[in-house]
Amino acid sequence: xxxxxxxxxxxxxxxxxxxxxxxxxxxxxxxxxxxxxxxxxxxxxxxxxxxxxxxxxxxxxxxxxxxxxxxxxxxxxxxxxxxxxxxxxxxxxxxxxxxxxxxxxxxxxxxxxxxxxxxxxxxxxxxxxxxxxxxxxxxxxxxxxxxxxxxxxxxxxxxxxxxxxxxxxxxxxxxxxxxxxxxxxxxxxxxxx
Amino acid sequence: xxxxxxxxxxxxxxxxxxxxxxxxxxxxxxxxxxxxxxxxxxxxxxxxxxxxxxxxxxxxxxxxxxxxxxxxxxxxxxxxxxxxxxxxxxxxxxxxxxxxxxxxxxxxxxxxxxxxxxxxxxxxxxxxxxxxxxxxxxxxxxxxxxxxxxxxxxxxxxxxxxxxxxxxxxxxxxxxxxxxxxxxxxxxxxxxx
DNA sequence: CGAACTGTACCGGCTGGTCGGTACAGTTCC
DNA sequence: GGAACTGTACCGACCAGCCGGTACAGTTCG
Numbered sequence: 001x002x003x004x005x006x007x008x009x010x011x012x013x014x015x016x017x018x019x020x021x022x023x024x025x026x027x028x029x030x031x032x033x034x035x036x037x038x039x040x041x042x043x044x045x046x047x048x049x050x051x052x053x054x055x056x057x058x059x060x061x062x063x064x065x066x067x068x069x070x071x072x073x074x075x076x077x078x079x080x081x082x083x084x085x086x087x088x089x090x091x092x093x094x095x096x097x098x099x100x101x102x103x104x105x106x107x108x109x110x111x112x113x114x115x116x117x118x119x120x121x122x123x124x125x126x127x128x129x130x131x132x133x134x135x136x137x138x139x140x141x142x143x144x145x146x147x148x149x150x151x152x153x154x155x156x157x158x159x160x161x162x163x164x165x166x167x168x169x170x171x172x173x174x175x176x177x178x179x180x181x182x183x184x185x186x187x188x189x190x191x192x193x
Numbered sequence: 194x195x196x197x198x199x200x201x202x203x204x205x206x207x208x209x210x211x212x213x214x215x216x217x218x219x220x221x222x223x224x225x226x227x228x229x230x231x232x233x234x235x236x237x238x239x240x241x242x243x244x245x246x247x248x249x250x251x252x253x254x255x256x257x258x259x260x261x262x263x264x265x266x267x268x269x270x271x272x273x274x275x276x277x278x279x280x281x282x283x284x285x286x287x288x289x290x291x292x293x294x295x296x297x298x299x300x301x302x303x304x305x306x307x308x309x310x311x312x313x314x315x316x317x318x319x320x321x322x323x324x325x326x327x328x329x330x331x332x333x334x335x336x337x338x339x340x341x342x343x344x345x346x347x348x349x350x351x352x353x354x355x356x357x358x359x360x361x362x363x364x365x366x367x368x369x370x371x372x373x374x375x376x377x378x379x380x381x382x383x384x385x386x
Numbered sequence: 387c388g389a390a391c392t393g394t395a396c397c398g399g400c401t402g403g404t405c406g407g408t409a410c411a412g413t414t415c416c
Numbered sequence: 417g418g419a420a421c422t423g424t425a426c427c428g429a430c431c432a433g434c435c436g437g438t439a440c441a442g443t444t445c446g
Contacts (some may be wrong), residue, residue, distance in 0.1 A: 050425090129357050152348055170340040227435085
């Protein structure tokens with residue numbers, strides 16, 4: 001049996017990556033390849049045809065997720081915004097995510113922690129984080145304000161990992177105020193002890 | 194060969210939990226029992242003598258870590274501090290951790306994400322997080338300020354997970370200002386857009 | 387003696403990866 | 417035009433190794 005339905009190999013590859021994301025998120029990194037393949041409507045043999053090994057699949061998946069996050073930041077970049085801190089604002093918006101994509105970002109966080117168990121993925125993520133940190137540092141905001149905003153963004157997006165509720169009214173207000181703060185960074189100085 | 198050194202069974206139990214923490218952190222949840230036992234200077238049989246099953250060991254380890262974090266908060270509670278927000282301040286200090294224990298907290302974060310792959314542990318952590326959230330909510334701070342401080346604390350403590358540098362001067366100043374903010378929560382209102 | 391182990395042997399289940407097929411869409415060549 | 421061939425995309429059975437758990441006989445120390 002060859003190509004069963006009108007599905008291109010590229011579609012199958014994509015389906016396998018999506019299935020891997022779902023299954024790994026739900027059952028952990030050690031989910032059997034068979035289950036992932038089945039979930040994508042393919043046999044294990046079919047999976048191996050597209051990805052030489054499990055590590056290969058997982059690494060590809062990690063690259064995919066990292067790229068998706070970066071794409072989220074890019075999409076959150078306001079083209080009319082040319083003031084210092086524009087990238088930081090995009091990072092903030094992408095991390096917290098507008099209500100619609102809210103679940104997706106949360107899920108992607110849980111997934112990434114699973115993927116990180118593979119040393120190769122950890123290294124990949126580290127390099128990516130470093131790159132992002134450098135870009136943010138060059139965004140024109142005072143280091144203190146940047147540290148606050150990034151910490152708060154990371155905290156809001158990682159909170160659901162521990163099962164905390166997210167996207168409460170307080171969180172929405174917090175997002176607004178942080179965005180405001182990046183536009184008037186001097187305000188933070190008034191909080192000096 | 195029975196009791197090799199002058200080590201009490203309680204010490205052996207502790208050594209096993211510590212070994213499990215180290216090995217699981219380094220090699221993941223699926224590290225063989227044999228390796229954990231060996232690392233604690235005990236045979237696999239000896240491990241099974243203390244912990245009926247692997248799940249038993251992992252669950253005990255999770256409880257241990259959760260208790261350690263709570264102990265960290267308790268230790269960070271300033272007995273002379275009776276103002277609103279005292280628990281939040283302790284949470285903040287415990288999350289970021291004084292320089293000495295810095296590596297320990299980071300490590301404990303990485304470990305917990307490993308343990309969370311076990312559903313029973315995830316449930317345990319969720320319940321614990323809920324309990325903590327409730328205690329923080331009753332700490333007497335405005336919800337907005339609490340949300341900011343908790344998010345920033347979570348962000349600072351989870352950042353090393355993605356490999357970002359921690360404990361920079363900016364971070365230290367951030368900690369100070371957040372502590373200051375919990376003592377003068379009205380200051381945050383001045384940042385309203 | 388009994389608690390606290392050690393060491394070995396073994397079972398059973400799971401899982402990653404291999405491998406020999408198979409279906410079929412094109413392409414080539416007469 | 418059609419027979420022969422090729423490459424792609426997959427299937428499904430199988431195997432080898434690992435790992436958790438069990439069983440048990442022996443050993444050492446308080």
